[in-house]
Amino acid sequence: MSVVTVTMNPAIDIAAGIPQLRQTEKMRCDTPRFDPGGGGINVARTVLALGGEPTAVFPSGGHSGRLLEQLVADAGVSTHPVQVTGWTRESFSITERSTDRQYRFVLPGAALTAEEQDRCLDAVAKALATTGARFLVASGSLPPGVSPAFYQRLVERAALLRVPVAVDTSGEALRHLQGPIEVLKPSVRELSECAGRPLRTHDDQIAAARELIAAGVARIVVVSLGADGALLVTADLGRWFPPITQPVVSGIGAGDAMMGGLVVALARGWDLGDTVRLGIAAASAALAVPGTGPGRPEHIAELYRRLTEDTAESTPAPAWSAD
Known part of the structure; x- marks a missing residue:
C-alpha cells in the first residue's frame, strides 16, 4: 500500500537533555538524537510502522x-x-530532566526559488505515477519564498492523476486551500485561526469544519484536540473521539503520526470511526518515544485495541502488514 508524502520545509531534528536550564552558563547536554524531521517525513515514518x-x-x-x-x-x-x-534547516529540542519540560527551537527553512518549487511539483507527480500511490500527504509549513497557494497547486496536480490528498498545514497555506481534499487535519488552534474566531466548544469546532466542507475544500475534516482527543466532521456527521492516556516522552511529531494513521486506514478502506481511532493510537504511541520517532507497531496495535475494545463493529488490527 503506497503513500507519497511531501515535506516542503524539512529539518534535521536534534534532541538532547540537560539536568537543568541555567541562564548564560555552559550546559552540558546528553548524547544527542538525530531524526529526519518535517511533517511529511514524520508521516512517512508512521506509514512505514x-x-x-x-x-x-x-x-x-x-x-x-x-x-x-x-x-x-x-x-x-x-x-x-x-x-x-x-541548506536544509536544523531544529532542536531540549528536555530539562529536573522538570521534564521540553523546549523546542525551530529554525527557518531556506528560501526556494520558483524553479525549485516547480521541480518539487514535478517530483511529486513522478512519484505518484511510478509508485501507484493510494494517497498523497502534504504536511507541514512552507519555507520562505513559497506561495501559500503551493499546496493548492499540489492538490490540483494530484486530482489530475486521480490520487486522493490529505493535508495538514496552517496559516495562509490553510486559508488558500480550495480542494478537492479527501481529509484535512487541522489542530483546533489552526482551525480557529482559519475561521477567524474563537472555537471554544465542540459545536463551534464542528461548525467551522463544516464551513470548509460546504466550500468544497475537504470531504472529511479531523480536528486534533491534543489531550482532549479528536473530532471527526463530515457534511452529515460530527463526532468526538476521546483521547487515550499515555505517558509523554516527547510531544514532537504526534500530529504527524495521527495523519499517518488516518491515511493508512483510509487507504485500506476502514470506516471513518476506526480511521480516527487508528490516528489517535498512532499519535499516542508517538508520545512514548524520544525525539520525533514513530510509535512502535506493537504499541500502536495495543492502543488501537484499547480504543476499540467496546466497539463491536471495529476493524480488527492484530498486526500491521502491507497490502
Whole structure:
C-alpha cells in the first residue's frame, strides 16, 4: 500500500537533555538524537510502522540536506529528494530532566526559488505515477519564498492523476486551500485561526469544519484536540473521539503520526470511526518515544485495541502488514 508524502520545509531534528536550564552558563547536554524531521517525513515514518510503503519527496540542500537524505533512508523510507541551493534547516529540542519540560527551537527553512518549487511539483507527480500511490500527504509549513497557494497547486496536480490528498498545514497555506481534499487535519488552534474566531466548544469546532466542507475544500475534516482527543466532521456527521492516556516522552511529531494513521486506514478502506481511532493510537504511541520517532507497531496495535475494545463493529488490527 503506497503513500507519497511531501515535506516542503524539512529539518534535521536534534534532541538532547540537560539536568537543568541555567541562564548564560555552559550546559552540558546528553548524547544527542538525530531524526529526519518535517511533517511529511514524520508521516512517512508512521506509514512505514503501520506496514505501508511510503515515498518521501522533499527539497534537500547542502551538507545538512545530504545528512537528512541519509537519515530518511536509514529509517527505511524510500526517498525522492529534490536538490536545491539553500541548506536544509536544523531544529532542536531540549528536555530539562529536573522538570521534564521540553523546549523546542525551530529554525527557518531556506528560501526556494520558483524553479525549485516547480521541480518539487514535478517530483511529486513522478512519484505518484511510478509508485501507484493510494494517497498523497502534504504536511507541514512552507519555507520562505513559497506561495501559500503551493499546496493548492499540489492538490490540483494530484486530482489530475486521480490520487486522493490529505493535508495538514496552517496559516495562509490553510486559508488558500480550495480542494478537492479527501481529509484535512487541522489542530483546533489552526482551525480557529482559519475561521477567524474563537472555537471554544465542540459545536463551534464542528461548525467551522463544516464551513470548509460546504466550500468544497475537504470531504472529511479531523480536528486534533491534543489531550482532549479528536473530532471527526463530515457534511452529515460530527463526532468526538476521546483521547487515550499515555505517558509523554516527547510531544514532537504526534500530529504527524495521527495523519499517518488516518491515511493508512483510509487507504485500506476502514470506516471513518476506526480511521480516527487508528490516528489517535498512532499519535499516542508517538508520545512514548524520544525525539520525533514513530510509535512502535506493537504499541500502536495495543492502543488501537484499547480504543476499540467496546466497539463491536471495529476493524480488527492484530498486526500491521502491507497490502
